[in-house]
Amino acid sequence: MNFLFLYTNLVRVVLVIMTVVQLFKQNYKKLTPAVIVIALTFVPWLLSLIHVQINALTGFLFQTVTFMAVYLGSGNKYYDLYPWWDRSIHFLSGILFFGFGVSFSKKAPDAGFVGTLIFSFALSLALHEIWEVLEFLIDSTFHTDHQHWQKNSPVINHQPENAIQPPGLVDTMNDTITSIIGTMVACVGWWIYLNL
Numbered sequence: 308m309n310f311l312f313l314y315t316n317l318v319r320v321v322l323v324i325m326t327v328v329q330l331f332k333q334n335y336k337k338l339t340p341a342v343i344v345i346a347l348t349f350v351p352w353l354l355s356l357i358h359v360q361i362n363a364l365t366g367f368l369f370q371t372v373t374f375m376a377v378y379l380g381s382g383n384k385y386y387d388l389y390p391w392w393d394r395s396i397h398f399l400s401g402i403l404f405f406g407f408g409v410s411f412s413k414k415a416p417d418a419g420f421v422g423t424l425i426f427s428f429a430l431s432l433a434l435h436e437i438w439e440v441l442e443f444l445i446d447s448t449f450h451t452d453h454q455h456w457q458k459n460s461p462v463i464n465h466q467p468e469n470a471i472q473p474p475g476l477v478d479t480m481n482d483t484i485t486s487i488i489g490t491m492v493a494c495v496g497w498w499i500y501l502n503l
Contacts, residue, residue: 311366315348318370322378340382347373359414365406372399381453397482400438401489404431409497420501428494435486439479 326341351366376396379385385392408427412418442453
């Protein structure tokens, strides 16, 4: 058994235990995030069915970011409790999505080193923008506040009385910039790793 297999199953066990605890407490709102994360833990396995093997770091980040974003962030309000939570998830997702790009690029070995870097970088940015669009659609449909439309921004000049831009735009742009930084870190790290 490898580390990723053990870690993935540890995440699943923790989620099942938390689900049972919430059932006994009759706190049904926290069941949905747990079920979503449990389902998402199978994505790497589903990718393997189409012969896309993700590396251990990408698999670890996938399980971690999914747990942090959906279960802790949305389900347990960590986004509201810790101002740095959202940025850390978007930074890690930049690295994670770049890792997905590297994994997918192995399906096209003729892409070469530079082609893999460009594809992985572009895929990471595209996946992040899809994430932001999904946040927008979820907020619009279910009247949630993932993009902080209804909240004050932590940026002083973006409070409602003196806003240059609305808080939702600031949140989306901060998320995007943080994800780009994470993607750039992954790109440089991967380049260094392969050239040492």
